[in-house]
Each structure stands twice: as C-alpha cells, then as structure tokens.
C-alpha cells in the first residue's frame with residue numbers, strides 16, 4: 001500500500017500518536033560529549049573569539065580540516081595515550097579512519113599537500129574539535145575543542161618565542177596573570193644529549209619520552225620499571241632521572257656543557273623572552289617532555305601555579321613530522337590549547353565572564369491585523385544592520401515584556417491599531433523606561 005511508510009504505519013491519513021505515548025529517545029548527547037545550549041555557547045564563542053583575536057594579532061591565518069582523518073596519520077609506535085585512545089573505525093568502504101585526536105597531523109598533511117605552492121613560513125591557526133575514545137570508567141570527556149597555532153618553515157628558536165608570546169597575550173587578554181599561570185620550558189635535546197652516549201634508536205627515544213612524560217603522574221619506581229622494560233640501561237635511567245630533576249639552566253649547562261644545542265636553544269629562548277617581556281611567565285624545568293612522540297626540540301606547557309589543574313596548554317618543536325609523512329624536511333613548531341582546563345582556571349580565579357544574550361529590538365504588533373506592519377518594521381531595522389526579535393504570534397504585552405527581559409532587548413517597538421492610524425508606532429527604551437510614539441518613517 002503506497003500510503004504506508006517503512007514502519008508499516010499508514011501514511012498521512014492516520015492521526016499522529018498522542019503526545020507522550022512514543023518511546024522517548026535519549027535526549028542526552030553521547031557519553032563523553034557536550035551540548036552547547038545558548039548560555040554555554042556564548043561562553044564558548046567568547047573563548048574562541050579570544051583565540052581568534054590573538055591569532056589575528058600575530059598574523060596567523062585560520063585553517064580547518066575534516067574531523068575524520070585516515071587512521072594512518074596517528075599510527076605512531078611510541079606508546080602514546082593519544083594512540084591508545086584513538087576513536088577509530090572501519091568505514092563502509094573498508095577504510096581505517098579516525099576522529100582526529102589532535103590537529104597537528106592534519107596541518108602537516110595539508111602543508112605537504114600544498115607543497116611548493118606554499119611560501120614559507122606558514123603561520124596557521126585552527127580551532128577544532130578533537131576526540132578520544134576513553135573507557136568511561138574514568139568518566140572523562142571524549143571530545144574537546146583545541147586552539148592550535150603552528151609556524152612551519154622556521155628553524156630558529158624565534159618561532160617558539162613567538163608562539164609562547166601569543167599564549168601569554170591570550171592569557172593577559174582574558175585576565176590571567178603570571179601569578180596565576182606559568183610555562184615550564186625544556187627541550188627534547190636535553191634527553192637526546194644525555195642518552196647520546198648510550199646507543200638509543202629513534203624509536204626507543206620516542207618511547208622514553210612518552211614514559212618520562214608520566215613523571216609526576218605515576219610513581220617514580222613505575223617510571224624506572226617502564227624504562228627498564230624498553231631496554232634502557234640502568235646507568236642511563238639513573239643519569240636521565242638526575243638530569244630531569246633539574247630546574248636551573250646553569251646546572252644543566254654544568255652537566256651537558258655549553259656547546260650542545262639543548263643549552264644554546266634554551267638560552268636563546270630565555271633571552272628572547274626578556275625582549276618580548278614574558279620572562280616572568282616562564283621557567284626551565286627539565287622534567288617537561290610532553291606526551292607526543294613527534295617533538296624534537298623545545299617543549300613547553302602552561303600550568304596553574306596553584307597546581308590544582310591539569311596542563312592548560314602545551315606545544316613544542318616537531319622538525320621531523322613532515323618528513324615522516326613523506327614530505328620535505330621542513331622545521332615546524334606549534335601548540336595546542338584545550339577549551340576545558342582554561343574554563344576551570346577562570347572559575348578558580350573567579351573571573352569566568354557572564355555573557356548575557358542581547359538583541360537591539362523586540363518588535364511586536366498589538367493587533368493580529370498588524371502582523372505585516374511589524375514584519376515590515378523588523379525588515380527595515382534589519383536592513384540597517386540592527387538585530388530584531390520579531391514576536392511571531394499574537395501575544396499580550398505582558399508576555400512581550402517578559403520575553404524582552406529574557407532576551408535582554410534594548411528597545412521595544414510595538415504597533416497598535418490607534419497609533420498606526422496616524423502612522424505612528426510605540427517605542428520603549430527598556431533600560432531607561434522612557435516611552436514615546438514616533439512616526440514610523442523616523443524610526444532609526
């Protein structure tokens with residue numbers, strides 16, 4: 001019977017089921033994900049606008065990529081958490097795909113795709129949703145939005161200084177000071193120079209970094225055990241842990257000497273910090289290695305000085321990533337800044353902004369026959385770039401005032417039969433309460 005749809009129920013002829021009798025869908029979003037109803041969306045928009053404002057100020061161009069990427073972008077064998085929690089699956093074309101856990105590999109892919117058509121340096125930023133499949137036992141989120149800024153094609157430490165400066169500018173812009181947060185700075189070259197005298201393969205180096213990144217999160221004995229498991233000689237483990245406890249560049253220099261790149265890079269960064277004016281925000285901390293295998297040089301992470309929160313942001317130099325993807329050997333550095341910890345920090349500091357809704361006008365007709373007039377007035381105001389919440393049903397003024405308050409309208413424009421006879425409309429300034437009639441042609 002052509003009238004029935006796929007459920008066998010009759011088509012348009014049958015009465016719809018009585019409200020409330022249908023099996024209710026789960027109205028919550030999938031586990032570990034968030035909705036953004038208006039209140040939360042206004043805060044998110046405020047945060048992202050600050051991300052974008054700083055990126056613009058630093059001359060970065062916005063880019064974006066698919067949330068869905070080939071799984072191959074993330075198959076690294078260093079034992080990273082990001083790999084263990086990859087939100088991956090096989091699509092209907094039998095392709096291995098993944099919801100991106102981070103943005104950097106996509107950015108690297110696009111740079112390679114663009115190839116010689118790109119004039120270096122490339123300064124790109126993105127704000128994108130990233131995913132992980134976390135066993136819900138830990139009840140953590142499975143998605144967050146990350147702001148990334150990346151500089152591709154600059155080998156000099158100046159690039160890292162520029163990136164840290166941009167994050168400092170962001171913090172200042174939202175009211176966070178150097179008393180609230182700092183950046184722990186180190187370099188993967190510290191580890192490299194310590195391990196140089198032990199023949200450590202590239203692959204092993206990545207694994208060692210991922211294990212070291214767990215320092216402070218798991219017991220030191222566990223760290224030692226994991227390092228031994230990846231065949232790091234006991235002597236190397238001891239030497240490594242001794243260097244990783246260093247918090248002073250002079251001490252590091254005594255250990256590694258001034259000739260190595262690790263010390264000279266860090267010295268240059270601290271010198272540039274002084275010129276940029278963000279010295280009070282940064283400190284050397286050899287234990288910082290970050291949990292991504294592809295970092296090759298300077299690494300940094302933003303932390304809250306009260307030590308209550310997880311890392312606020314993190315980044316570093318990744319000079320080999322493009323070549324590991326088959327691209328040219330192009331130097332690169334960047335950072336990721338998540339949308340969750342920063343909000344927790346603002347709450348902790350009591351400076352989470354309260355962003356109210358706002359509309360310039362609410363327009364209504366007091367008489368059903370004057371709907372068209374109200375629509376024409378709304379159109380005229382909108383034509384001048386004004387925002388209008390047009391009342392679309394015949395509502396009493398009491399209802400209109402209540403809505404005006406909820407949407408935080410600045411002005412009420414109402415059309416009544418008597419006034420309209422004279423070509424007039426009523427206007428009420430909703431902050432001063434001033435009310436008057438005006439010829440509709442004079443309404444601005």
Ligand SMILES: Nc1ccc(Br)nc1
Nearest residue numbers: 101131132141143144
């Ligand atoms: N990489 C990643 C993705 C999503 C979340 Br939530 N945290 C980390």
